Amino acid sequence: MTVIYRHAVPADKEAISAIHSASRKNTYAGMLPEDYLKARVAEDLRQRWQQQRLTGRDVVMVAENRGTVIGFIAVWCENDPFIDNFHMLPSFRGRGIGSALFRQAFITLLDRGYNSAHLWVFEDNKRAIDFYSKMGGTVTAKQNKEFFGNWVSNLKIEWKNLNTAASPL
Numbered sequence: 278m279t280v281i282y283r284h285a286v287p288a289d290k291e292a293i294s295a296i297h298s299a300s301r302k303n304t305y306a307g308m309l310p311e312d313y314l315k316a317r318v319a320e321d322l323r324q325r326w327q328q329q330r331l332t333g334r335d336v337v338m339v340a341e342n343r344g345t346v347i348g349f350i351a352v353w354c355e356n357d358p359f360i361d362n363f364h365m366l367p368s369f370r371g372r373g374i375g376s377a378l379f380r381q382a383f384i385t386l387l388d389r390g391y392n393s394a395h396l397w398v399f400e401d402n403k404r405a406i407d408f409y410s411k412m413g414g415t416v417t418a419k420q421n422k423e424f425f426g427n428w429v430s431n432l433k434i435e436w437k438n439l440n441t442a443a444s445p446l
Contacts, residue, residue, distance in 0.1 A: 278342055280374050282381040285337040292346035294326040300364035308401050309427050321425055336385050340378045348375055350382045358386050360396035379412055383439045393437050397422060400430040409434045413441045
């Protein structure tokens, strides 16, 4: 399999939205109400990504296999970089593609002068928490956060030194 890692362009928004929706339905089953996942998540995310600007300041990257986007990471860089989303198509998980995409985003952040980043993850999303830990992230806070009309317990994970996470495992 040949995977290309690149910065997202506006033409990628539809694929990003579809991946985001598929990943949420797969990952968040049992964590979010079933009616939301079945009836609203796809449209909420489609609208969100249609409206999302892809600016040079932010880091939105995709993993692409044979011309098909299979994963993405979105980091908003207004202040301290905030990893808003990181999703892979469920069928491509566990192959090292997500780790490589994550590292590519951190290399880009380092190239732009950033040395730290953070994200919030559902406390019940143990697979993601384990992944972020392997990538060098540390849990630093816990907070209930509103998520598309649903309140969910979240953990804040921080990377205080992106050099560590950007290095190959």
